[in-house]
Amino acid sequence: xxxxxxxxxxxxxxxxxxxxxxxxxxxxxxxxxxxxxxxxxxxxxxxxxxxxxxxxxxxxxxxxxxxxxxxxxxxxxxxxxxxxxxxxxxxxxxxxxxxxxxxxxxxxxxxxxxxxxxxxxxxxxxxxxxxxxxxxxxxxxxxxxxxxxxxxxxxxxxxxxxxxxxxxxxxxxxxxxxxxxxxxxxxxxxxxxxxxxxxxxxxxxxxxxxxxxxxxxxxxxxxxxxxxxxxxxxxxxxxxxxxxxxxxxxxxxxxxxxxxxxxxxxxxxxxxxxxxxxxxxxxxxxxxxxxxxxxxxxxxxxxxxxxxxxxxxxxxxxxxxxxxxxxxxxxxxxxxxxxxxxxxxxxxxxxxxxxxxxxxxxxxxxxxxxxxxxxxx
Numbered sequence: 442x443x444x445x446x447x448x449x450x451x452x453x454x455x456x457x458x459x460x461x462x463x464x465x466x467x468x469x470x471x472x473x474x475x476x477x478x479x480x481x482x483x484x485x486x487x488x489x490x491x492x493x494x495x496x497x498x499x500x501x502x503x504x505x506x507x508x509x510x511x512x513x514x515x516x517x518x519x520x521x522x523x524x525x526x527x528x529x530x531x532x533x534x535x536x537x538x539x540x541x542x543x544x545x546x547x548x549x550x551x552x553x554x555x556x557x558x559x560x561x562x563x564x565x566x567x568x569x570x571x572x573x574x575x576x577x578x579x580x581x582x583x584x585x586x587x588x589x590x591x592x593x594x595x596x597x598x599x600x601x602x603x604x605x606x607x608x609x610x611x612x613x614x615x616x617x618x619x620x621x622x623x624x625x626x627x628x629x630x631x632x633x634x635x636x637x638x639x640x641x642x643x644x645x646x647x648x649x650x651x652x653x654x655x656x657x658x659x660x661x662x663x664x665x666x667x668x669x670x671x672x673x674x675x676x677x678x679x680x681x682x683x684x685x686x687x688x689x690x691x692x693x694x695x696x697x698x699x700x701x702x703x704x705x706x707x708x709x710x711x712x713x714x715x716x717x718x719x720x721x722x723x724x725x726x727x728x729x730x731x732x733x734x735x736x737x738x739x740x741x742x743x744x745x746x747x748x749x750x751x752x753x754x755x756x757x758x759x760x761x762x763x764x765x766x767x768x769x770x771x772x773x774x775x776x777x778x779x780x781x782x783x784x785x786x787x788x789x790x791x792x793x794x795x796x797x798x799x800x801x802x803x804x805x806x807x808x809x810x811x812x813x814x815x816x817x818x
Contacts, residue, residue, distance in 0.1 A: 442488070443487055443543070445467060445487075446487045449476075449494050450494045453495065453498045461502065461506065463505075464510060465510065466523070468511070468512050468513055473509045473511055562575070568610075570608070570609030572607045572702060588699060589604065592700075599706070606713045611714075614628065614637070629741055629745065630645050630646055630647045630745075646746070647745035648705070652698070653692075662685045662688055708752070711745070716796065720744070721741060724737040739779060739783075751771055752767060769799055772797035772799035
């Protein structure tokens with residue numbers, strides 16, 4: 442519609458007086474039928490502008506006629522070929538200084554996105570530890586259709602965690618190692634001297650990891666059932682290779698799904714946070730002093746292994762419930778466990794509920810567990 446209105450204005454403005462016929466070609470049939478209708482609708486102002494352009498020219502002589510041609514965008518249609526040729530010639534001419542705001546914004550956006558994609562193609566710009574497959578950068582959008590905005594756009598804290606974890610710039614032992622920051626580098630599980638993202642994602646038993654190959658598939662591999670399954674279309678392991686290890690190697694080599702990463706962070710609210718790293722520092726110090734169960738060691742367990750165990754029990758009992766329901770109930774149950782053992786006040790209980798994953802506006806004092814077993818600590 443905008444192109445038709447602008448085209449009519451440009452043509453009729455400098456048209457010689459002796460021209461009596463003007464032909465308009467477009468591949469949009471709806472635009473052709475409504476450009477001079479001026480009816481109610483989203484493009485009404487464009488129709489009014491086109492009528493204001495055409496009416497004085499038609500009124501100048503009864504011999505003048507405006508012909509509207511629908512030229513479908515199909516190869517081999519004569520008038521379509523004529524229009525394509527003329528449009529190509531017009532596109533090669535210097536642009537008019539009279540540019541609409543929408544066209545200018547579109548051009549600026551296209552240039553910015555193109556430059557950003559060129560930058561993202563360079564490993565030194567996007568980072569060598571970025572979880573995103575390079576092919577995914579070409580499909581990134583700057584609008585609300587952007588995956589990050591759709592997934593975490595309503596929660597700035599979760600958005601920050603997601604971006605940090607995907608880019609590798611989140612608080613963990615290896616990050617401290619890279620930049621020579623002070624503090625502990627070990628994982629709370631004791632299985633890694635320097636905690637890495639790969640350790641967290643692939644190996645650490647502290648966390649709920651639904652992205653891991655399911656146990657029943659690993660069991661099939663151990664028993665060799667997959668070799669006899671005619672419906673198993675997956676690649677076969679090399680001769681002599683351990684089937685379970687081969688499956689795990691393929692899993693490690695495959696690019697992680699960003700949806701799996703997003704779910705992993707929702708399942709484990711402590712992962713990738715400064716709060717968790719500082720808590721582990723204090724809990725390790727308490728353990729080194731032989732202090733027994735302290736508020737730090739209890740909270741570390743409630744954030745990790747006890748949360749994983751509670752989730753397994755809850756999932757078995759409520760297979761169709763939403764994850765948000767578990768997160769809400771577990772946060773209150775875990776806060777109640779800490780409050781009961783260390784006798785904290787209601788204000789501190791609200792802070793604990795937020796720490797264990799409850800949205801800040803939903804946290805409240807008190808000690809209800811709402812039916813979720815936080816480990817019986």
